[in-house]
Amino acid sequence: MSNSWGRSGLWRSPHPACSSADVFPDFPFVRALSDPGPFMDAARYVVGAMMTPSHRHFGERLAASCRALSLPLALYEVPYVHRSISTTGADDLRYTKANYVRFLMDHYRFPVLYVDADCVIARPPTLIDQFLKQQVDFAIFNWLAQEHTEAYIPKELTVQDPHGAWTTRDRFYRFSHSIDVMSQSQLLCSGAVQWYNNTAAARALLANWQEVIARTPGTADDKCLDFAFNNFPRHDTLLRSVWLEKGYARYAWWIYECPIINHPEIPYTGEGFVALDELDGKRRIYREQLRQRKVAYVFPKDCLIDTQARTLLRLQDGTWRAAGAVSTPLWL
Secondary structure, X not given: OOEEOOOOOOOOOOOOXXXXXXXXXXXXXXXXXXXXXXXXXXXXXXXXXXXXXXXXXXXXXXXXXXXXXXXXXXXXXXXXXXXXXXXXXXXXXXXXXXXXXXXXXHHHOOOEEEEOOOOEXXXXXXXXXXXXXXXOOEEEEEHHHOOOOOXXXXXXXXXXXXXXXXXXXXXXXXXXXXXXXXOOOOOOEEEEEEEXXXXXXXXXXXXXXXXXXXXXXXXXXXXXHHHHHHOOOXXXXXXXXXXXXXXXXXXXXXXXXXXXXXXXXXXXXXXXXOOOOEEOOEEOOOHHHOEEOOOOOOOOOOEEEEOOOOEEEEEEOOEEEEEEEOOOOOOO
8 A cells, every 4th residue: 555645736726615515516316225324333434336227237236245244335326427437428517426425425424435336345345444544535546556457358269179169258368458657646547446535635636526527528537537636736735645456446357356346347448538638738647757667467468368277378370379377366
């Protein structure tokens, strides 16, 4: 768990006071599908998620995982989400993630562990207890702070055996992408899981995030949060932030990472969102401050991973041939 204090004094909200009345609209919801009430006596934070009717089956899956671990889940159904969350979303700023987290803070008066509705909490999130003890304001997964970010996705192959040929869809994995530069002070996030303490500093970051979303229509909220964090006015408010371990924002493409908070499906590619590189003369990522990652990949980029036989395969003369064994534990 690495401390990060980010850059300072690079961008200021048009509303320096960052009050909810200045920045945030109301949050009218359809209904609350999961009430954290039964678990609140022992709780010190609320797990929060919102979903549209089309994602109800995901919400039910998340709720079941929280009940199994006695976690206080506040799950709200909304008519639609903002276009910063989905390219098919609406322009209604009431349904951003930033506004939803602020609503949960105001309503429950607790810190918030935000999770996307299509996540599952697979194991007790004990790291959150450390955040509370250390008074951490903000935590999220940061691609720039991890030595290993290699993503691997399924590859369909036709397998020939004595019984004939058949196509497998979930046995073989190939390299997809990685971020090969690093920084402990800048943020390049994936926002499926986010921690916000109920503090002035966390609320100020939420307010800045909401304003970047409002000013950059069509941009993904992850990119807006990068900008809000990397240009957060630290001299006004000290923000205590750390980076989540991959297991706490574990996407299906990290097959070598044990899931604690899991996104079981390969996520959406992000195509269709508007890019955000600069705003008000400030940049989303300050590339000159990044350093090159030097560690070897978990699995070679040119190899297929046979998760059933636990072998690596390399293409030679048009044929996939054994190139080594897989000793790394896998979670599929």
